[in-house]
Amino acid sequence: MFSSTKRPFRPLLIALTGGIASGKSAVAEIFAELGAPVLDTDQIARDVVEPGTPALAQLVAEFGSDILDTSGRLDRVRMRERVFADPAQRKKLEAITHPAIREELAARAQRAQGPYQIHVIPLLIESGRADLYDRVLLVDTSEEEQLKRLMARDGSNEALARQILAAQASREDRLDAADDVIVNTGTLQDLQRFVQTLHRNYKLLAERINAQ
Template structure:
């Protein structure tokens, strides 16, 4: 499938960070400031909703067993299937990545706020940063990521460690990001710094708009 859109009209801030670093809390702050949020995780769920092209293709490939009684995708079943079969995993990625990308680009282009935030845990890993003008990493120590995720998802620290190990390392993300926001402190302090960043991004977006006309 070809990607129709490759250019985004808005000034885009890519927001990323590993599991448990508090991306949602920070993206909510941007939303409160009137900035449109495009969330890659939400879009990844939307492209496999009942009656979607994505879910129809998945059902044709894996059979009706991949559905829950209400017709929704059985994610646990799908994870189990692709976990043991690399070909199926590659097939699924080849199906979903273009669908997700097209929806992301459409949503970025439809944003009406002064700039738009693209939230993606795998921003750098999936090359989504190529659609961004600037990137912001929400950063906490690995020990904090583990503690927060274990508490939030009621999961084992081993499981969280394996998720962290499968993502780009914290040091590599720090190297790649244009800005880093430390989220290992009170939300009040995080908010104060975020408002300063927001003012800077408004300037960047305005400058970008002026230069593109």
């Protein structure tokens, strides 16, 4: 008599990426409203450097206590200005924070429920991790629009905003890596329609990979 064991369900893993200020957060919010687990590495990056965390202690040891604000939290604007002015310092920052972010992302992915998961990873292409995902979803917009949004959102001056854009993968490289693309040049209603279509498609894809 033969016995069979059912394979554990494997969620479809979607990497949501895009240049800074391209609209990733708006897209992620719509997915979340549709019930999809959304794991945002920007939020995880904040969580792993909260006061009392090993990563924050390492950052203070490496960069000094002047990277903290008056409440003892990481001053992200000051840290950003410092590392974007010096690639060597940016590498030191990433060597401390990236392993902590990946570990926490993996732990949260294990706990998440649903046919597919959205992992918001702004630096997906730069980190070389696109191959770890079933699909790469790119939120795309022009560099001119990114500059305008970034300066309005963060109060960055144009020189710093251009430095930040230059430190990221090119638009062409992101498009080459993408399986699905949302062109974010329309309205919020346009975004909602795009995401609703992808939501249905991703659920179907998840069913197919688990039926094999």
